[in-house]
Amino acid sequence: MRALVVGGGILGLFAALHLAREGADVAVLERGEPGEWSRAAAGILEFTRFSINRISARGYPASYLRMALRGDARIRAGAPGARWVLSYLRAWGREPPSGMWEAVRWLGEYSRSEYRAMAEASNDFEYAEEPLHEVGGDVGAALEEARRDPLSPRVEAGECCGMESLVYLDAARLSTGAFISRILGELRGLGARIVRAAALGVRPASGEVLLEGGRTEGADAVVVAAGYRTRALGVPVAPFKGYGFLTGARARAMFVDLRSGIAVVPLRGRSKLTGRFDLDAGGDHSPALRVLRRGREALGDFAVYEMAVGYRPCTPDGFPVVDRVGSVVVATGACRLGWTYAPALGRLAADLALGRGSPGALGAGRFGPPRGVPESVPI
């Protein structure tokens, strides 16, 4: 069986890994460096913090809007797109479709077991299950709320960086750069090819990919996991841009600071610094400087070794989509939980490509009836 995966972000790489493990002849088409956009992520894995999905839908876009009104951010016309905004307004305040909480619980469990298994085989990507501290919020109120929420992750009060913290006990972290090298090695070991090529479009009706020079590639299965660009296939996905810095800052614990909007992940000899949606808002590099400035306020001066730019591919309700459009499997990524859920979403995408399983709650139908299968779309 021959499979083509368009997009070598973390989701496309996991879809390719599952397909290659099943014996498929796999090629990943990636327009830039594999993992180029995904490596910006902090690398915090929150397998049991399901409420973040809701926050994605309600809190952050509102915060983006507030910043835009204050003149601190620019929302570029065309992004996130009229269909996205309309679906977002429809999703506002609503419970997700039935089965969604069960589906995301499975995404978390499956993904944790996959990362654990890969780390047990060889922990060359700095995987560690350790608590995530949240500082700068009202810890008492958050604990009270957690006690009332049946989906709450395990939390307790703690201390981090000289401040009272809320501690999420079931978190983990990894080095995104090291993990991308690891998964590429594993893919090559299974005979998969990583091809530097931009797919110019896809033909959902026939399952072909259009390449430069008017060439077309067909396969028994095509998976499109091109981040926010999957929206070309009719699934609403917005590009929430963000910046990740590898720094020489010293941090003793993994923490998120709610007031300054930064996240810090200690790695071997370095630490990863990222900003929250609202810090990352805007269309140029000044938001990147804002993230750095907040980082220096929290951690003192430090060297910067690397900067990566990435996107959080977010649907209007904050939950991912894995579905079929004609004979093509579409996988959107999972907004700010893209790394957390990638092993499981890759598994679902691979299963659909192999003709198994069904999208269930993660189907695109929750954003309205299917629009028919287009002959050809540019991506």
Ligand SMILES: Cc1cc2nc3c(=O)[nH]c(=O)nc-3n(C[C@H](O)[C@H](O)[C@H](O)COP(=O)(O)OP(=O)(O)OC[C@H]3O[C@@H](n4cnc5c(N)ncnc54)[C@H](O)[C@@H]3O)c2cc1C
């Ligand atoms: C600052 C920041 C911090 C984050 N922190 C975390 C975190 O701590 N934990 C977590 O779980 N998630 C986090 N995320 C979210 C996570 O990084 C994303 O959800 C995830 O990377 C999305 O992966 P993806 O593979 O779906 O898409 P992408 O990473 O967007 O990858 C898509 C790939 O497709 C390629 N592509 C696009 N179009 C084409 C084409 N036409 N032809 C060929 N290739 C194409 C692109 O070049 C790209 O490599 C963070 C994101 C950001 C920006």
